[in-house]
Amino acid sequence: MPHVANDLIDLDRYPIHEDGPARAALLERVRQELAKDGCAVIKGFLRPEAIGPLVREADSVAHRGHRSFSRTNPYFTADDPTLPTDDPRRQFFDRSNSFIAADCFEKDGPLRRIHDSDGFDAFIQACLQETAFFRYANPLADVIVNMAEEGNGFPWHFDTNNFTVTLALQNSESGGAFEYAPGIREDHENFEEVRKVLDGTSDQVTILELEPGDLQLFRGRYSLHRVAPLKGKRRRYVAIFSYVEKPDMVGAPERTRQLYGRVLPVHLERAGLRGDTLLD
Ligand SMILES: O=C(O)CCC(=O)C(=O)O
Numbered sequence: 001m002p003h004v005a006n007d008l009i010d011l012d013r014y015p016i017h018e019d020g021p022a023r024a025a026l027l028e029r030v031r032q033e034l035a036k037d038g039c040a041v042i043k044g045f046l047r048p049e050a051i052g053p054l055v056r057e058a059d060s061v062a063h064r065g066h067r068s069f070s071r072t073n074p075y076f077t078a079d080d081p082t083l084p085t086d087d088p089r090r091q092f093f094d095r096s097n098s099f100i101a102a103d104c105f106e107k108d109g110p111l112r113r114i115h116d117s118d119g120f121d122a123f124i125q126a127c128l129q130e131t132a133f134f135r136y137a138n139p140l141a142d143v144i145v146n147m148a149e150e151g152n153g154f155p156w157h158f159d160t161n162n163f164t165v166t167l168a169l170q171n172s173e174s175g176g177a178f179e180y181a182p183g184i185r186e187d188h189e190n191f192e193e194v195r196k197v198l199d200g201t202s203d204q205v206t207i208l209e210l211e212p213g214d215l216q217l218f219r220g221r222y223s224l225h226r227v228a229p230l231k232g233k234r235r236r237y238v239a240i241f242s243y244v245e246k247p248d249m250v251g252a253p254e255r256t257r258q259l260y261g262r263v264l265p266v267h268l269e270r271a272g273l274r275g276d277t278l279l280d
């Protein structure tokens with residue numbers, strides 16, 4: 001049955017569900033921003049009155065989140081002691097966060113109603129101009145909430161995914177800006193400039209203050225980025241929507257256990273049937 005979450009998504013401002021000049025102009029703008037620096041933001045994608053219900057929903061299931069702590073370099077690789085100590089591949093930063101898995105969110109709750117709203121997936125696909133584009137079939141991960149508390153947030157890294165689709169739900173009291181160095185490793189790794197970003201001396205960093213209700217599309221494979229350290233008691237909540245290139249992908253059991261602390265029968269049944277793409 002068609003469903004339009006007009007009470008949650010500001011479809012008056014952003015009519016993503018119907019073809020016409022307004023949708024076409026929005027698409028054009030988003031594509032231009034993505035082409036320019038790999039990042040596009042649709043401010044106020046949600047109506048202000050949608051934020052409360054989404055935050056309450058996240059609060060109600062936050063205790064089921066899977067917390068993980070790690071120390072990572074920007075490339076998610078292991079330490080290589082043969083490299084000089086100031087090489088960016090040898091700079092490790094603490095990361096801590098908690099993923100609230102997709103199956104914690106009810107079908108008729110606000111987060112899923114947004115995801116299932118008519119035209120949502122098609123709009124995202126059109127923005128990204130991806131040809132093979134499917135919702136991640138992992139029942140733990142098609143849409144999740146990433147929760148982070150006071151501390152390091154998500155330190156400097158390059159994504160392994162081609163793109164990330166996020167919806168800001170709640171900010172920490174301070175800190176938590178999204179910072180990125182657009183296209184810093186387009187043709188080569190550019191370790192000198194990467195080192196400057198890590199040192200805080202680069203002039204290539206754009207700082208983005210996202211607010212609850214903002215939708216962000218980001219191509220992070222070539223742009224070093226981080227979530228600046230978070231301060232204060234309030235949790236940061238961001239919803240992450242995952243899309244993949246093949247229709248039946250569910251994620252490898254080991255990786256799923258790492259991210260969500262558990263697996264479902266489907267992960268074990270499908271394990272080994274095909275190559276996997278990492279999603280984070
Ligand atoms: O939490 C965010 O805003 C984005 C984090 C990020 O960079 C990622 O998930 O790869």
Ligand SMILES: [Fe+2]
Pocket residue numbers: 157158159164220225
């Ligand atoms: Fe990222």
